[in-house]
Amino acid sequence: MKKQTSLIALLLLALLAPVAGQTPPPSPTTQPAPQQKTRDESDEDVVKITSNLVQFDAVVTDKKGQLITDLRPEDFEVFVGGKRQEITNFSYVSAETGTVTSAPPAAKTADKSAPPVPPARLRPSQVRRTIALVVDDLGTSWESTAHVRQALKKFVDEQMQAGDLVAIMRTSAGMGALQQFTSDKAMLYRAIERVRWYPSGRSGVSAFGPIQADPFANSGIPEPSGGRSTDNATAEAELDEFRADLFSVGTLGALNFIVRGMSELPGRKSVVMFSDGFKIMSRRDNTLSNRVIDSLRRLADLANRASVVVYTVDARGLPVLGFTAEDNLSGRSTQQLADLRSQRSNDYFDTQSGLQMLAAETGGLFLHDTNDLGGAVRRVLDDQKGYYLIGYRPDASLFETVKGRRQFNSYQVKVKRPGLHVRYRSGFMGITDEEAKPVRRTRSEQLIGALSSPLASGDLRLRLTSLFGGDSAGNGYVTSLVHVDMSDVKFNEEADGWQKAVIDVFALTFGEEGQVIDQVNRTETVRARGEALDIIRQDGLVYTMRVPVKKPGAYQLRIAVRDASTEKLGAANQFIDVPNLKKNRLALSGIIMQSTNFASTAAAAEDKPQDSSGSPAVRRFRLGEELDYYFNIYNARLDAATSRPQLQTQMRLFREGKEVYVGTPTPYEVGKQQADMKILASGARIRLNSGLQPGDYVLQVIVTDLLAPAKERTASQWIDFEVVK
Numbered sequence: 001m002k003k004q005t006s007l008i009a010l011l012l013l014a015l016l017a018p019v020a021g022q023t024p025p026p027s028p029t030t031q032p033a034p035q036q037k038t039r040d041e042s043d044e045d046v047v048k049i050t051s052n053l054v055q056f057d058a059v060v061t062d063k064k065g066q067l068i069t070d071l072r073p074e075d076f077e078v079f080v081g082g083k084r085q086e087i088t089n090f091s092y093v094s095a096e097t098g099t100v101t102s103a104p105p106a107a108k109t110a111d112k113s114a115p116p117v118p119p120a121r122l123r124p125s126q127v128r129r130t131i132a133l134v135v136d137d138l139g140t141s142w143e144s145t146a147h148v149r150q151a152l153k154k155f156v157d158e159q160m161q162a163g164d165l166v167a168i169m170r171t172s173a174g175m176g177a178l179q180q181f182t183s184d185k186a187m188l189y190r191a192i193e194r195v196r197w198y199p200s201g202r203s204g205v206s207a208f209g210p211i212q213a214d215p216f217a218n219s220g221i222p223e224p225s226g227g228r229s230t231d232n233a234t235a236e237a238e239l240d241e242f243r244a245d246l247f248s249v250g251t252l253g254a255l256n257f258i259v260r261g262m263s264e265l266p267g268r269k270s271v272v273m274f275s276d277g278f279k280i281m282s283r284r285d286n287t288l289s290n291r292v293i294d295s296l297r298r299l300a301d302l303a304n305r306a307s308v309v310v311y312t313v314d315a316r317g318l319p320v321l322g323f324t325a326e327d328n329l330s331g332r333s334t335q336q337l338a339d340l341r342s343q344r345s346n347d348y349f350d351t352q353s354g355l356q357m358l359a360a361e362t363g364g365l366f367l368h369d370t371n372d373l374g375g376a377v378r379r380v381l382d383d384q385k386g387y388y389l390i391g392y393r394p395d396a397s398l399f400e401t402v403k404g405r406r407q408f409n410s411y412q413v414k415v416k417r418p419g420l421h422v423r424y425r426s427g428f429m430g431i432t433d434e435e436a437k438p439v440r441r442t443r444s445e446q447l448i449g450a451l452s453s454p455l456a457s458g459d460l461r462l463r464l465t466s467l468f469g470g471d472s473a474g475n476g477y478v479t480s481l482v483h484v485d486m487s488d489v490k491f492n493e494e495a496d497g498w499q500k501a502v503i504d505v506f507a508l509t510f511g512e513e514g515q516v517i518d519q520v521n522r523t524e525t526v527r528a529r530g531e532a533l534d535i536i537r538q539d540g541l542v543y544t545m546r547v548p549v550k551k552p553g554a555y556q557l558r559i560a561v562r563d564a565s566t567e568k569l570g571a572a573n574q575f576i577d578v579p580n581l582k583k584n585r586l587a588l589s590g591i592i593m594q595s596t597n598f599a600s601t602a603a604a605a606e607d608k609p610q611d612s613s614g615s616p617a618v619r620r621f622r623l624g625e626e627l628d629y630y631f632n633i634y635n636a637r638l639d640a641a642t643s644r645p646q647l648q649t650q651m652r653l654f655r656e657g658k659e660v661y662v663g664t665p666t667p668y669e670v671g672k673q674q675a676d677m678k679i680l681a682s683g684a685r686i687r688l689n690s691g692l693q694p695g696d697y698v699l700q701v702i703v704t705d706l707l708a709p710a711k712e713r714t715a716s717q718w719i720d721f722e723v724v725k
Contacts, residue, residue, distance in 0.1 A: 046093075046268075046307035046389065047425070049433050051399065054080075055089055055391035057307070057363065058413055058424040059383065067386055068420055069094070078392060079412040080427070089391030095128060095268040095384055118698045118718035119184035120657035127267040128163035129384060130181060132258055133377075135195050136275035136315075137170045138251050142197035143206045144315035148274045151373035152192045156185050159374075159381060162657065165267060167191075171254035172198050173514035181265065187575055190554045194512055202248070203276045206326075207316040208344055248278035248354065252295040255310070256302060261452055263306035268384050270364070271308055272377060274315045277351030292354065297408075300361035304425045305436060311380045312355035314368035321345050361426040399430045406430040443562065447506040450560035450571040458560075460570030461485035463618055465719075466557050467576075467590025470634055472678045474582035475548070478509070479590075480557055482543040482572070483617035486526075486536050490565040499533050501526045502564035505543060512553040520545060523564070539612035552580035581634050586705045588717040589632040592616050593699065596626040596685065619721035623690050629699060630683035631717060633668075637707035638677060644670060646706040649682060654698040665704070694723050 048055040058076075060068040073090040133155065135148055152168060160166060165181045168191035182188065197205075255271065262269050280292050303310055321344055323329060329337060352368060359366040365383060367376040390413070398409050410427040429436075440446045450458055463483040470476045484503070491499035507520040524543075528536050549555060558573040579587040595614025613620035614627070621627055636645035647668035653661035674680060682703075700718040 046387075047304055048391070049305060049428050049431070049436075051396070051432055052393060053089065053391050054394045054398075054428070055389060056304070056411065056425050056428075057093075057309075057387040058390055058422055059363065059387050060415055060420055060422045062420060065379075067383075068417075069386055071388065071415070071417070073390075075416050076388075076390060076422075077414040077416065078390060079414075080392075080394070080398065080409050082412075083395075085392035085394075087390055088393055089389065091389045092386060093389060094386045115700070115702045115714055115716035116186055117657070117659070118654060118700050119182065119186075120654065120698065121696055121720050122163070122165060122183050123696075124266040126163055127165045127265075128161070129381075130165045130262060130265045130267040130269045131167075132181075132262060132271045133166065133168045134255065134258060134271055134273040135168070135170050136251050136254075136273055137172045137195070137198040138201040138254075139171075139203050139248070139278055140197070140201070140274065140276050140315050141203040141205060141207050144203070144274075144276055144317075145195065145197045147317060147371075147373055148315050149192055149195050151274070151377055152195065153189075154374040155377050156188050156192070159378060160185070160188075163267075165265065168195070169254075169258060170195060170198075171251045172201070182575070184575075186577070187554065190512075190577070202278075207276060207319045208321075208347070248289075248292045249295045251275065251278060252292070252299050252358075256295075256299050257452070259299065259303045259306050259308050259310075262308055268387075269306070269308045270380065270384060271303070271310045272313060272380050273310065273355075273358075274313045274373070275355060276316055277314060278354035279350045280354045280357060281350065296354070296358060296361070300358065300426060301429050303362045304428055305433060308362065309364045309384075310358055310362040311364040311383075312359045312366050313373060313376045314352060314355060314366075315373065316348075317371035317373065318369050319348065321348060363423055363425040365423075399432065401430075443504060443564075446567060446569060447504060447560045447562055450562070450569040451506060451508065451558050458570035459568040460488050460561050460563060462559070462561060462570040462572040464557065464559060464572035464574050465617055465619075466555075466574045467592070468578050469589045469632065470581045470587075470679075472676050474580075476552065476578050476581060477546055477548045478555060478557070478576055478578065480507075480545045480547075480559075480574075481617040482507075482545070482559055482561070483612075483615070484541045484543065484561055484570070486540045487538075488568065488570075489526075489563050491526075491528075491533070491537075492565060494527075498527050498529045504562040504564060505559070506562075507545060507557065507559040509547050510556040510558070511551070512555075517549070517555065518545075518547040539615075540618075542615075542617045549578050552578050554578075579634075584635045585712050586636060586703065586708055586715040587634040588701065588703060588715050589634070591699065591701060591717055591719040592630045593619055593719055593721060594628060595621055596628055613724075619719070621688055621721060621723055623688055623692060623694070623723060623725055626685055626687045628683060628685050629701070629719075630681070631701060633680040633682055633703055633715075635678065636680055637705055639707060643677070645677070645680065647680075648704045648706065649684075650702045650704075651684065651686070652700045652702065654700065655693065655695055660692075660697075668703075688723060692723055694725055697721055697723055 046055075046057050060071060062068060069092055071092075073087045076087060076090075078085045078087060133152060135145070135152075137145065140148065156166075162183075165183060166188060167181045168188055255273065258271065262271075278292065280289055280296070282289065300310075322341065323337075329340075332340070352366070355368070356366040358364075365380065367379060370376055399406070401407075407430050408427055409430055411424055413422050413424045415422045438449070440449045462485070463481075465481040465483075467479050467481075468476060469479060482505075486501070489501050489503060491501045494500055502523060502525050504523050505520060508516055509518040511517050526536065526541065545557075547555075547557075554575055554577050556573060556575050558571070560569060560571045562569050576590070579585070581587055594616045598612075598614035612618055614625070633647065636647055638645055645668065648665040649668050650665045651661075651663035652659060668680070668682065670677075671681065682701075698718050698720050700716055702714060702716045704714050706713070
């Protein structure tokens with residue numbers, strides 16, 4: 001671990017050349033933006049299971065499916081294990097998004113080459129809904145996958161709202177698939193592109209495989225005596241059931257991981273899973289699958305404790321259960337045809353049973369027999385608009401063991417007003433939230449647990465900045481800065497008067513398919529005393545990592561830091577899009593941003609205290625302060641006569657997703673020291689005038705190549721920062 005200033009200096013030299021000949025844009029100013037009216041935040045957890053209070057959520061609708069919001073405690077009756085409970089806590093929570101409405105579809109005449117609006121980074125208090133859209137590619141056919149992709153695109157284009165924190169995941173992708181929950185539609189589109197049919201899963205090309213020709217029909221060859229019809233057929237059926245069970249357990253295990261990661265996220269939390277379904281019972285011997293049922297019950301209990309509602313959507317829509325042109329029915333008797341038709345119908349309803357049970361156990365909806373999957377998602381969103389919180393004081397017997405095992409306590413909720421339907425969670429295991437919380441004792445368990453969090457979290461404050469860069473040969477890399485706030489780290493005094501802190505660093509870089517591209521797992525020792533110790537505590541430390549990337553695409557860095565003395569943890573993650581520089585299309589590097597004062601102080605002396613807030617790793621700037629930003633331009637077209645590019649650069653500023661300043665497009669001037677025309681250095685200096693409001697901002701740079709074809713003319717890049725008084 002090195003000093004922050006030296007690491008940043010090295011990064012600037014490695015990533016960006018000095019900026020020369022650039023005209024600074026005018027200082028941005030703006031008037032205060034109008035505040036949107038939203039609902040008051042509830043500071044209560046949705047689901048609580050303690051020895052003093054059990055609280056759960058319930059949704060009440062009328063015959064038309066409309067939410068009922070005016071009920072009182074006396075309108076409900078709650079039973080647990082058949083015993084009526086006295087309601088002690090009661091409220092209705094409206095999750096409406098106030099004046100925020102969904103964005104309309106993009107106009108067909110819109111300029112597709114126009115730079116996208118950069119996303120606003122949501123604070124926990126701004127999140128209204130947290131939605132995980134899960135594609136069960138382990139159990140979804142090729143035919144169904146195409147319809148699911150359409151529904152996902154419709155959600156992002158038309159149904160996603162401001163205040164939504166969304167992730168699109170696949171059950172086959174493992175830990176790398178637990179992507180950062182984001183409001184960035186560009187990242188969600190990339191996730192949709194990765195939703196593909198999984199050939200090795202439990203579903204084939206279509207919802208129902210075509211009936212094959214009977215190999216013994218009209219062949220004159222007698223069937224094997226006793227083999228095909230008994231032993232072999234039974235063994236084959238058992239093997240198929242075992243394989244289906246394994247993939248079903250894999251699906252539920254992936255959901256378990258996703259729900260666990262959502263446990264600390266804000267907002268009304270829901271999982272919407274698209275699947276061709278899974279069975280929970282075998283018709284062959286009329287028995288339940290213990291593997292699947294056990295996995296499902298564990299998942300339901302985890303989802304209930306995490307306040308996550310699971311909605312399931314049958315991705316097959318409204319399928320044809322009769323015979324189709326793909327089926328080969330030659331040589332079949334009337335009875336055989338009836339049996340085949342019955343088997344197909346039974347398979348359809350049997351595979352719906354798992355989806356139905358999962359939704360019912362967590363208080364969600366099972367949506368099926370509709371070809372409008374986008375409409376099914378809309379029903380889910382409508383169902384999320386409000387819910388009742390009902391609480392009671394539990395009897396101690398609910399947490400007692402029976403034959404060494406904790407019992408499952410089932411709810412029964414009734415609404416006295418006639419004509420209404422109430423939907424609620426199935427119940428809970430007799431374990432308190434404190435007991436159910438996983439105990440991570442070892443270094444590895446603690447770091448991996450922190451690493452699995454979808455958002456930045458923990459007691460140690462981290463700031464992660466990942467930046468794309470490339471060389472003239474078209475090779476790309478990602479450089480990451482991790483700022484660790486050392487004021488939260490414990491230093492222990494040693495015998496010689498030095499102070500020592502030990503921190504563990506564990507980082508993983510994932511590729512688009514969830515595979516690990518690179519990892520860092522190290523323990524660092526920091527020793528200092530006197531003024532040097534004060535500098536470290538004030539400025540923090542910056543850990544740098546550089547990962548070569550062989551392929552373009554979306555990459556994800558996850559990092560966890562642990563104080564070895566106190567076992568405090570911090571975690572952060574970020575996605576970064578790496579373009580293909582070898583296509584010779586216009587592209588931009590990541591943006592380095594720092595205050596002018598920080599740069600001058602760092603150049604003057606590295607061993608003197610300085611305010612690190614204006615560094616590229618922290619990016620926290622004060623009103624009235626000047627700041628510099630730098631970036632590289634790749635693959636600009638050159639004029640045949642002058643061998644010079646014809647570029648325009650422009651800067652835009654956004655606050656909480658709203659444009660507050662637009663700079664004038666400025667002709668790019670090649671610096672005198674610019675030797676490599678494949679990589680052009682650019683940047684500018686701006687002043688944060690007092691007219692700006694404190695808060696979170698995004699700076700976007702747009703470069704237009706006037707010599708390039710229209711579809712390849714524009715490239716943009718953005719970086720977020722904070723403005724304080």
